[in-house]
Amino acid sequence: MSKEFSRAQRVSQQLQKELALILQREVRDSRIGMVTISDVEVSRDLAYAKVFVTFLCVGEQTPESSLAALKEHEVPVRMALGKRIRHRLTPEVRFTYDxxxxxxxxxxxxxxxxxxxxxxxxxxxxxxxxxxxxxxxxxxxxxx
Structure with missing residues (x-):
């Protein structure tokens, strides 16, 4: 059981790093603003990744509007993630405001x-x- 935990933890850390790079370099959406990934929780079967994000909102941006804009990019982000990591299954990414x-x-x-x-x-x-x-x-x- 501890082996599963350590694998999920390693995958979580890897996903956090890769997702941060993807959001920084590949997602171009002014509605999102500056986003920080504070944590990633991966399901036991590694099929789902709950990504906790915070935003530095400028002007009329709100965390809710930034999160809604970010959720529109879940599928492209997952595709970019699949190209970067070497896993049998690319987890389904779900963004959540932290x-x-x-x-x-x-x-x-x-x-x-x-x-x-x-x-x-x-x-x-x-x-x-x-x-x-x-x-x-x-x-x-x-x-x-």
Whole structure:
């Protein structure tokens, strides 16, 4: 079983490299923009490849529109891939938008917001404590 896993992993890495080159050199579509292949998952029988992509969108481009344009090129990309790799079967390529980078940035921003809010609250509470302490000292000084 581990042999299957390592083969699928090797094929996945090879596909990622080859697909990146194909998208960079052979697919000419301005609707796609800059695309990055973040991961490739290959089925156990190596018949399907789920390709996770991210986009650097410029202007009015959105990840959804870029993905739709990229999906139009699935068949030509598979044909180009078949010419480059030496496998009995060329996997069917399925492009999927990878939102982990966007979600990671969102989570990082949320954590930063919470930390800054917590710091602000601690500073406000610290000032209040200091004010109370100075008032107590004044009242103790007046009592003497």
């Amino acid at each position: 939102n982990t980078l966007v979600e990671g940035m969102r989570m990082s921003n949320l954590v930063s917001e919470v930390l800054s809010e917590d710091k602000r609250r601690q500073e406000a509470a610290g000032r209040t404590d200091e004010q109370e302490a100075s008032e107590q000292k004044k009242s103790e000084g007046d009592a003497e």
